Amino acid sequence: MRSPLAVFTLAFILYCGVSTVFHMIGSEVPEGSVAQSGALVISWFCLLSVGAFMDINNPKFQKVLVMSWLAMASVVLIYVQGLHFIPREIFDTKKEFASYQGFSRSFVFASMVLLALQKTTWQRAILAAFSIAIAFLMAARSELVALIFAVALVEFIRASRTPQGLTLLAIACLLAGLLPFILDYGALTESRQMQLLDLSKSSSWSTRTEYATSAWEQIVASPISGQFGGHFLVGTPDGGSYAHNALSCWVSFGLIGFVLYIGIAVATTIVSLVGFFRSMDSEWQLSLYLNASSLLMIVFAKPVFWPFIALGWGLCIAKSSKRKAPRHAPFRSPLANIAATRARLSDSHA
Numbered sequence: 001m002r003s004p005l006a007v008f009t010l011a012f013i014l015y016c017g018v019s020t021v022f023h024m025i026g027s028e029v030p031e032g033s034v035a036q037s038g039a040l041v042i043s044w045f046c047l048l049s050v051g052a053f054m055d056i057n058n059p060k061f062q063k064v065l066v067m068s069w070l071a072m073a074s075v076v077l078i079y080v081q082g083l084h085f086i087p088r089e090i091f092d093t094k095k096e097f098a099s100y101q102g103f104s105r106s107f108v109f110a111s112m113v114l115l116a117l118q119k120t121t122w123q124r125a126i127l128a129a130f131s132i133a134i135a136f137l138m139a140a141r142s143e144l145v146a147l148i149f150a151v152a153l154v155e156f157i158r159a160s161r162t163p164q165g166l167t168l169l170a171i172a173c174l175l176a177g178l179l180p181f182i183l184d185y186g187a188l189t190e191s192r193q194m195q196l197l198d199l200s201k202s203s204s205w206s207t208r209t210e211y212a213t214s215a216w217e218q219i220v221a222s223p224i225s226g227q228f229g230g231h232f233l234v235g236t237p238d239g240g241s242y243a244h245n246a247l248s249c250w251v252s253f254g255l256i257g258f259v260l261y262i263g264i265a266v267a268t269t270i271v272s273l274v275g276f277f278r279s280m281d282s283e284w285q286l287s288l289y290l291n292a293s294s295l296l297m298i299v300f301a302k303p304v305f306w307p308f309i310a311l312g313w314g315l316c317i318a319k320s321s322k323r324k325a326p327r328h329a330p331f332r333s334p335l336a337n338i339a340a341t342r343a344r345l346s347d348s349h350a
Helices: 004-026 033-053 059-079 100-117 121-137 141-159 164-189 193-197 203-221 246-279 281-301 309-321 334-347
Strands: none
Touching: 004 033, 004 246, 004 309, 033 309, 059 100, 059 193, 059 203, 100 121, 100 281, 121 246, 141 246, 141 281, 203 246, 246 281, 246 309, 281 309
């Protein structure tokens, strides 16, 4: 991966890693901030690698993904309570089970991969309808909006070539919207999901607005270097009081980190958009799903400590560099290669 995008991405991760080590050694920082940033840097690198080497065309990978999607959808439909699926409440546990955001993130990722693999518009429409409906029941609003946005963006691009796509997209949205009404119409108006239509009623949005205001005050006080671990000084002491948007990167890693972070997110989205528009390739489609939805979320809902964005970066870099190794090439032992070489030499002498 020698593309400029790869260089800037690795440079950004390295910069954040060095910044974390520098603050660990050279200054007093809030307890837990170094561990949080260190874990973030490691997660970025791991997810970047997964995205770069992920092969969605591998039949085994596809089978496992289908089984995982069906299992997650079944669990949600079986255990959903009043249009909410909150695993830790349902199974009465705080740590041993995934959070509803984590569960939803896994489901949305599986849905995006499966959508990218569908060959016909009808297949995508049906799968999108079920995926959006299940994501709605999970009550993770950011992931729900990200999925809807990603699907709509891709289908608008496809509709520019085949107008039938817009019609089927509308059908998918209609089917997705019917399921919650069928399951529990009474609970719909009181659900967390419907607060998206009026965020002033959302206590979560109010709290996030306060965190964003605190982050901006810290940025104004130190616009170049930021204030490493500054979110530990406001709100709760558990490190979760960061701005739920890209401003958290400015606070933690300064202006340079913020510019690189936003630049990479925008660049991978544009590169994926161009690549998909030109080829309509399934991997470019997945790259566009991941990067466009991630860009949307870091602007409105996700902090820099949400490492999942690096998965889309890795896939985009691998596709744009065109340096992927051949997939599923049959293995040949060294002895077989020697025998084949001898046979060719014998034929040439003959």
